[in-house]
Amino acid sequence: GESVGLHLPTLSVQEGDNSIINCAYSNSASDYFIWYKQESGKGPQFIIDIRSNMDKRQGQRVTVLLNKTVKHLSLQIAATQPGDSAVYFCADTGRRALTFGSGTRLQVQP
């Protein structure tokens, strides 16, 4: 079952460094994955997505890697900025509904 009062793992990085946020998923049928960023009091904001027929996709300052063998996703953020501070969620779907991971809080130190 779900845990109440989930404690988010935290990643603290220095401004300008690269960040890597990891996510594991469990549904082998998932064929579409999305990374979202959520700032306090706001809704999830789309960052980048990837389909299961790919293992890497790049956006502006972000790269998503997908390893279907071990059901693992990572989000790499290059040259992390203070504005990148937020909670990052991965989400996967095999049909329509997104299943969200528990999230990682990224803290960027100036």
Add this chain to the structure above:
Amino acid sequence: EPEVTQTPSHQVTQMGQEVILRCVPISNHLYFYWYRQILGQKVEFLVSFYNNEISEKSEIFDDQFSVERPDGSNFTLKIRSTKLEDSAMYFCASSEPDYGYTFGSGTRLTVV
């Protein structure tokens, strides 16, 4: 950039009352969703809606909940007889068939 719009941003209601949360999805999207996020927890799927009917729902979405697309633009979530544990952020989202999930900014529901 197209947005999903939700109103109100904050709703306070007494336990046992009914609330309606409103959403305007992106105009050319065909799939609509409601998710909720209890404070400090992950975002949870409630229901998806396509072609004027529910296409998928979670175990959270029981008889207390209903959704409706009353006209060509609005998508609503009704919660009957609210309970304290319904307090959460409720997010509406819309998407095209295989991509483009976009979330609104949410409605914070507080049941007192």
